[in-house]
Amino acid sequence: xxxxxxxxxxxxxxxxxxxxxxxxxxxxxxxxxxxxxxxxxxxxxxxxxxxxxxxxxxxxxxxxxxxxxxxxxxxxxxxxxxxxxxxxxxxxxxxxxxxxxxxxxxxxxxxxxxxxxxxxxxxxxxxxxxxxxxxxxxxxxxxxxxxxxxxxxxxxxxxxxxxxxxxxxxxxxxxxxxxxxxxxxxxxxxxxxxxxxxxxxxxxxxxxxxxxxxxxxxxxxxxxxxxxxxxxxxxxxxxxxxxxxxxxxxxxxxxxxxxxxxxxxxxxxxxxxxxxxxxxxxxxxxxxxxxxxxxxxxxxxxxxxxxxxxxxxxxxxxxxxxxxxxxxxxxxx
Amino acid sequence: xxxxxxxxxxxxxxxxxxxxxxxxxxxxxxxxxxxxxxxxxxxxxxxxxxxxxxxxxxxxxxxxxxxxxxxxxxxxxxxxxxxxxxxxxxxxxxxxxxxxxxxxxxxxxxxxxxxxxxxxxxxxxxxxxxxxxxxxxxxxxxxxxxxxxxxxxxxxxxxxxxxxxxxxxxxxxxxxxxxxxxxxxxxxxxxxxxxxxxxxxxxxxxxxxxxxxxxxxxxxxxxxxxxxxxxxxxxxxxxxxxxxxxxxxxxxxxxxxxxxxxxxxxxxxxxxxxxxxxxxxxxxxxxxxxxxxxxxxxxxxxxxxxxxxxxxxxxxxxxxxxxxxxxxxxxxxxxxxxxxxxxxxxxxxxxxxxxxxxxxxxxxxxxxxxxxxxxxxxxxxxxxxxxxxxxxxxxx
Numbered sequence: 001x002x003x004x005x006x007x008x009x010x011x012x013x014x015x016x017x018x019x020x021x022x023x024x025x026x027x028x029x030x031x032x033x034x035x036x037x038x039x040x041x042x043x044x045x046x047x048x049x050x051x052x053x054x055x056x057x058x059x060x061x062x063x064x065x066x067x068x069x070x071x072x073x074x075x076x077x078x079x080x081x082x083x084x085x086x087x088x089x090x091x092x093x094x095x096x097x098x099x100x101x102x103x104x105x106x107x108x109x110x111x112x113x114x115x116x117x118x119x120x121x122x123x124x125x126x127x128x129x130x131x132x133x134x135x136x137x138x139x140x141x142x143x144x145x146x147x148x149x150x151x152x153x154x155x156x157x158x159x160x161x162x163x164x165x166x167x168x169x170x171x172x173x174x175x176x177x178x179x180x181x182x183x184x185x186x187x188x189x190x191x192x193x194x195x196x197x198x199x200x201x202x203x204x205x206x207x208x209x210x211x212x213x214x215x216x217x218x219x220x221x222x223x224x225x226x227x228x229x230x231x232x233x234x235x236x237x238x239x240x241x242x243x244x245x246x247x248x249x250x251x252x253x254x255x256x257x258x259x260x261x262x263x264x265x266x267x268x269x270x271x272x273x274x275x276x277x278x279x280x281x282x283x284x285x286x287x288x289x290x291x292x293x294x295x296x297x298x299x300x301x302x303x304x305x306x307x308x309x310x311x312x313x314x315x316x317x318x319x320x321x322x323x324x325x326x327x328x329x330x331x332x333x
Numbered sequence: 334x335x336x337x338x339x340x341x342x343x344x345x346x347x348x349x350x351x352x353x354x355x356x357x358x359x360x361x362x363x364x365x366x367x368x369x370x371x372x373x374x375x376x377x378x379x380x381x382x383x384x385x386x387x388x389x390x391x392x393x394x395x396x397x398x399x400x401x402x403x404x405x406x407x408x409x410x411x412x413x414x415x416x417x418x419x420x421x422x423x424x425x426x427x428x429x430x431x432x433x434x435x436x437x438x439x440x441x442x443x444x445x446x447x448x449x450x451x452x453x454x455x456x457x458x459x460x461x462x463x464x465x466x467x468x469x470x471x472x473x474x475x476x477x478x479x480x481x482x483x484x485x486x487x488x489x490x491x492x493x494x495x496x497x498x499x500x501x502x503x504x505x506x507x508x509x510x511x512x513x514x515x516x517x518x519x520x521x522x523x524x525x526x527x528x529x530x531x532x533x534x535x536x537x538x539x540x541x542x543x544x545x546x547x548x549x550x551x552x553x554x555x556x557x558x559x560x561x562x563x564x565x566x567x568x569x570x571x572x573x574x575x576x577x578x579x580x581x582x583x584x585x586x587x588x589x590x591x592x593x594x595x596x597x598x599x600x601x602x603x604x605x606x607x608x609x610x611x612x613x614x615x616x617x618x619x620x621x622x623x624x625x626x627x628x629x630x631x632x633x634x635x636x637x638x639x640x641x642x643x644x645x646x647x648x649x650x651x652x653x654x655x656x657x658x659x660x661x662x663x664x665x666x667x668x669x670x671x672x673x674x675x676x677x678x679x680x681x682x683x684x685x686x687x688x689x690x691x692x693x694x695x696x697x698x699x700x701x702x703x704x705x706x707x708x709x710x711x712x713x714x715x716x717x718x719x720x721x722x723x724x725x726x727x728x729x
Contacts, residue, residue: 018549147702
């Protein structure tokens, strides 16, 4: 087992180098850098520009820049942000944290919603309920995340104007923008935590819906297959209750592919969360990334790319390991 | 479709002969036809594509047409009257002109119908010589399906912040949002098929190289890769743009977005094609072709590639909705084809989150989401129908 982990870990290194190189090359596609913009300002002298260019190493060939950047990256240094004059790490840490909160929350929500739905529609195959679940999952598949978020926000506003007129209740049911309430810094830690959870409900729900469809459908198929297999018949013949058969005997093997899927889920969730972040003003990666791109703050952009791809690879690794732990049929070779 | 080829006309008791006489395409179509929901999806899609193609004719206004006076920004959908207010009888549909005023409490602009003023009947097949359009880029015309006489205007789905007609823009937007996904799938397919077949056929180092390359592309979250690529490639100073000439035309930006989408999406396809080819390569007919002295290229593209066809068709249909969603998302971020020469549905939805817009006062700005939803839903339905139709185990 330990050998397997180590091997898988070393397997990541060439991929990581390749991904960083690709990201770096792409960032070089545009001639000119953030200093080209600054050079247009009348009160900046050419010498200053040249000095800064040398200071940031922008006068070197691309490969040299890459090697320099890479070697400091290995030491945990992502370079400096041009526009805010701070280490990149300081700039990108909070957005990445915030995005992770949202994605992890959405994953938990996804499992909480999709597993019962999948089991339900497998057990009640071809009933009205089953068809309803598949209709809803088609809906979730087809609606763009950000549009769904916009619609929910609109619904909340309409609901508010309704409750204001009938009950004089003029609060929004859920917060629709941002991650924290006003004066969050002065809350107690416990209160702070709940405030973030409270703000996360709506965007988390929206991000989760996109993946529910696929999840439920595959789980349903898997469950139906296992429910018709021989070991289930044996279990029934022994006189086991249907609850125990469904959850202990059929669900366990049926759920295995999804454990492997967690790693693959993360990138799609991070991507899907991006647009929702914009609509609901969540201070996550995507809004900051867009901002950094328009400022041509190359190292911040690269920092986001590198850290998010690192997270993604680690996510994949973890789900492989989880799979190896949960599925006794997997060999470590 | 010739009627005498259908099984009912053949002598009874010979079903095997009937089955022998059918091509695969025919069997698949017959299976697909039994899948009613998928058929509905296909019909809706056809209608949507037709509407996009004939957008100029169906839309009462041009894509970027608007007037500063009288002000028409954020106008709600125009009320169309079907009955005569005096007699209560059904009449020819007509509209009134509107005047705008400020709500004293919310400071929102409110539009009020001038019911005292003259009525403007909705006219059909109007010529608007100052707003010509082209259909499919070929036929020029100025005939519009409907319209009203100035100064009245008919906005079926309201207007945006500049007072552009949303109904017309949704129709024009289909031209971008419905085609970009289909085109991007072809880019992705070309890359995926070529590299997938090559990797599967040669195996060894070449296989390793392509698989690692896909892993590398997959290692960067797709949305971020898309955002970065789209921004950089849309910059007029990028090397590709300079190759085309410094000023990028709308068609080139459009192509650029297609390329970016296709480039980011080909990995999964290549991987599945590769594993298919790996198994097909060992089939007897492939071995036989090799033994008969067929060249590598011939075996690859003449014998192995067609073997993946049915599978590829299904994957393709199911990939298109994904690409549509991605394009819409990119446009929503303002990274798709630009505002001036397109009205991508994503771009239209962007208006609803613009600074200073409170959605509860302008809910009609969310209408462009509905065609996105419909298109993606129908492509999914058609894809599922096709998959079942190709699957011999699900024959009905």
